[in-house]
């Protein structure tokens with residue numbers, strides 16, 4: 001149940017991020033919309049909360065919890081690069097977007113494998 005909620009917020013956070021990137025590029029005026037400014041914060045907050053909920057529900061801190069720390073750090077890097085993607089222009093925007101997507105892929109990999117270095 002909590003995991004499905006977590007996954008729902010994962011999908012919503014990713015969905016609204018790409019939607020905002022589209023708007024930033026093609027309809028920048030729409031980004032000023034109040035709801036588009038507030039909702040991402042609520043969704044990211046809920047993602048974090050459900051993540052913490054899962055950590056305690058599954059007693060994940062009893063074992064090797066490095067993957068949780070990595071997820072958390074990468075989530076903040078993703079948020080930082082996400083802001084850079086939306087605020088910068090031209091080539092810089094696409095580099096920041098590539099970095100954001102890399103973070104997301106890494107987070108999902110770590111979520112499933114519980115391995116920090118899943119590529120080794």
Ligand code: HEM
Pocket residue numbers: 003006007010047048050051052054055058060068071072075078104107108111112
């Ligand atoms: C962008 C951010 C995040 C993404 C994309 C993400 C993605 C996922 C995915 C795909 C799963 C399901 C894994 C599976 O079914 O085996 C999952 C589970 C989980 N996530 Fe996240 N997550 C994010 C943030 C967080 C944060 C910030 C935390 C902790 C503070 C967290 C803690 C957990 C825990 C404990 C589970 C349960 C693992 C299990 O039951 O196997 N997640 N997450």
